[in-house]
Structure formats: C-alpha cells, structure tokens
C-alpha cells in the first residue's frame with residue numbers, strides 16, 4: 481500500500497457555530513507549519529508532547545484568533561506522525577481562515593486519511609479502523625457499545641488467536657512434509673483433524689454473529705404494513721412518541737413512506753411507515769404501494785397489521801414475497817373488540833395491541849428484539865459487524881473444510897498445507913495484514929474529512 485507522508489490538515493469538528501472547533505495537522509512538517517502562523521511564550525517544538533500551549537494565530541501580522549495548540553510528537557499520536565491540533569473559537573469563518581493559512585504549506589486531508597495513516601503506521605488494525613467509523617455513526621447505546629468493543633480490539637484479538645492456532649498447525653505440517661521427504665512420519669493426523677474441526681466450529685459460531693452484528697451496526701429494518709386505515713401510522717407515532725406521521729380516519733392517508741430511527745432498549749431500529757396496501761386506480765397511491773412492496777422486501781421484520789377484519793389475501797401475498805419468519809401478525813384497535821374476539825386472534829398467533837390506548841406495544845417491542853439481542857459478554861468476546869469481515873470468515877471456513885477433507889482422503893499433505901495457507905490469508909485480510917488499495921478506499925471513503 482502506497483503511503484504518502486506529506487503533511488495534511490483538516491477541520492475535525494462539524495461545520496457550524498460552537499464553543500470551540502478543532503483543526504488537525506499531521507505529518508513531518510506539522511509543527512513547523514503551525515509555528516509559522518502561531519505566536520506563544522514557548523515554541524511548539526520545545527514543548528513536551530501532549531501539552532497544550534496558549535497563543536495567537538496571525539495572518540501577515542494581523543490577529544486571527546486566540547487559540548490553544550496541542551502537539552503530539554511522533555510516534556505517540558493518533559496517526560503515529562507528528563500531530564498538532566489547534567482549538568480555536570467555534571465559528572466557520574475563523575476555522576476556514578486558519579485552514580486556508582495552513583493549506584499554503586499543507587494538503588487538505590482526504591476522508592478518513594488521519595485514521596488511514598494510523599492504520600498504515602500500525603496504530604490500529606483494520607477492524608479497529610472500521611470501528612472508528614462505526615463509533616462516529618453509532619446512534620444508539622448498543623451500536624456504540626459494539627463499535628467501542630471492536631475498537632478496543634475484541635475482534636482483533638479473536639482473529640489473532642485463530643491465526644496463531646492456524647500458524648501452529650501449518651508449521652507442524654511443514655515439518656511433516658520435510659520428515660516425509662526423509663521417509664519419516666511425525667504428526668498425528670487424527671489429532672490435527674480434531675483440532676481443525678474445533679477451530680472450524682469456532683469460526684462457524686463467529687460467522688453466525690455477522691447477521692446480528694450487521695443489524696447492530698446498520699439497524700433492524702422494521703416496516704409497518706397492511707390495508708389502509710388499520711392504524712399503521714398510529715403505531716408508528718406511538719413508537720416514536722411524536723405525531724410524526726399524519727393520522728386521519730380516511731383510508732389512503734399515507735402516500736410516501738416515512739423512515740425514522742429509534743432506539744429500543746438501546747438497539748437501533750429503522751422504522752418504516754408505509755402506504756396501505758389495496759387495489760387502486762389512483763396513480764399516486766399506486767406508486768406509494770409499489771414503494772411499500774420495495775420496503776417489505778428489504779425489511780428484517782414486517783409488522784403485518786390488521787384491525788378487526790382479517791386480510792388473508794394480503795397475508796398470503798406477503799408470505800410469497802418474503803419468508804414467513806419475517807412477518808409478525810399484529811391486531812390493532814384491540815380496544816374495539818370483545819375479549820372473545822381478541823382471544824381468537826391471540827390463538828392464531830397475532831399480537832394484540834391498541835395504538836390509541838397504548839396497549840400491547842410492549843409485547844410488540846419485545847417480539848422485535850427477540851432475535852437480535854446480544855449480551856455484553858458476546859460483544860466483548862468479538863463479533864463480526866460488516867460484510868467484508870463476514871465474507872473473509874466464510875472463505876476461511878471453506879479453506880479449513882477443504883483441509884479437513886484432504887486430510888481425511890489422504891490426498892497429500894501439500895494440499896492440506898495449501899488450504900491452511902488460504903485460511904490464514906482470509907483471516908489476515910480481516911485485520912488488514914494483507915490488504916488492497918481498493919479495500920482501504922472503500923473503508924475510509926465512508927469517513928468524514930478530519931477523522
């Protein structure tokens with residue numbers, strides 16, 4: 481991977497007015513460039529690392545701002561290079577002025593370039609760099625905790641543990657191959673098979689965490705679906721505890737779908753209110769209904785809502801469109817039904833609720849969270865959170881499976897050694913020991929400038 485060691489700068493805080501803003505500079509010339517526009521009692525280069533200095537920024541002798549400058553000397557900084565941070569008054573006019581002065585002698589950092597340099601200088605592995613991005617985007621307690629654990633090295637440690645195990649088996653095999661050339665046999669193949677099977681099981685368990693991990697990171701997509709007027713928007717508003725969606729007694733009120741993010745017990749839920757499903761000749765309503773079907777297809781969970789009238793036809797239609805595990809049947813307006821009627825729906829597997837009476841909503845929430853809850857211990861022990869990691873673990877699983885087959889079928893140890901090498905490479909990709917420019921681009925392009 482090409483490493484550009486020129487000096488970069490960027491505003492690291494959001495645009496807008498605030499107490500302070502921070503401008504970050506990283507690279508060999510960081511101290512010198514800042515010093516050229518900064519006056520203080522002590523020079524930056526003479527100040528201890530991690531110490532703040534009060535001073536003033538000047539543009540051609542004219543005062544720009546009073547600031548605090550903090551200098552981090554290489555390699556003890558976020559990027560591993562010399563880093564200087566200028567904390568100025570939080571006003572875009574001031575921050576842009578200071579940045580302009582810095583850009584006379586430095587280059588504007590690309591998205592995520594500070595973190596990319598941290599990765600290239602071995603300050604972070606790739607899973608930790610990804611976690612930095614996830615931390616910035618985390619909207620709920622569990623998404624944050626998941627990113628934080630990964631940043632602290634939970635996944636890194638697990639992958640390194642499995643890699644060490646593989647390296648151990650690979651060196652035993654190499655030794656065996658050497659012995660065989662001398663007509664001797666050394667390793668106990670049965671023991672190796674048993675150990676590889678154990679490792680394979682652990683990797684399969686890890687691969688399974690990917691499904692939940694992605695949901696923790698991206699949110700559980702839940703759509704509210706059903707005939708017009710059954711109370712989809714009312715339930716949507718109850719979840720949000722606001723009057724976000726328009727509710728009226730007129731069927732066909734919701735036309736465009738609405739998406740909002742909420743936190744349920746710290747889990748991120750992306751909730752979609754959709755247009756009621758029915759046959760119609762209205763052009764606008766038709767488009768809305770088509771959108772409802774598009775959302776249904778990409779939802780993890782579909783709350784199929786009815787009021788007192790069953791909607792068997794639509795339910796069958798949905799069941800053909802998505803696997804039925806994803807559909808949760810819900811009876812709304814329970815306040816309008818008798819106990820006998822309600823127990824009939826309960827028996828059929830409906831969750832009974834009333835958006836108006838705020839009744840039964842807790843059951844609904846519990847059902848939504850049922851399959852995605854993870855324990856803090858699980859997060860601490862390392863889970864997969866994105867498709868890149870999941871694909872690599874699956875490749876590792878395939879290679880180990882092949883290695884076990886070749887051992888069982890006595891195909892020759894070279895085959896097993898080759899498969900185990902492939903398995904190691906897959907794990908090395910996860911932590912970024914092996915990586916390509918494309919992958920790094922994909923990861924860091926999702927960051928903001930200044931991180």
Ligand SMILES: Nc1nc2c(ncn2[C@@H]2O[C@H](COP(=O)(O)OP(=O)(O)OP(=O)(O)O)[C@@H](O)[C@H]2O)c(=O)[nH]1
Nearest residue numbers: 708709710711712713714732733734756813835836
């Ligand atoms: N009695 C009772 N009325 C309800 C309940 N939930 C919703 N309603 C009423 O049912 C009507 C329709 O509610 P909406 O939430 O707009 O229904 P919708 O499914 O979003 O309808 P469309 O957007 O037209 O598809 C409104 O008059 C609501 O006040 C409930 O639990 N009990």
Ligand SMILES: [Mg+2]
Nearest residue numbers: 712713733734
């Ligand atoms: Mg509606």
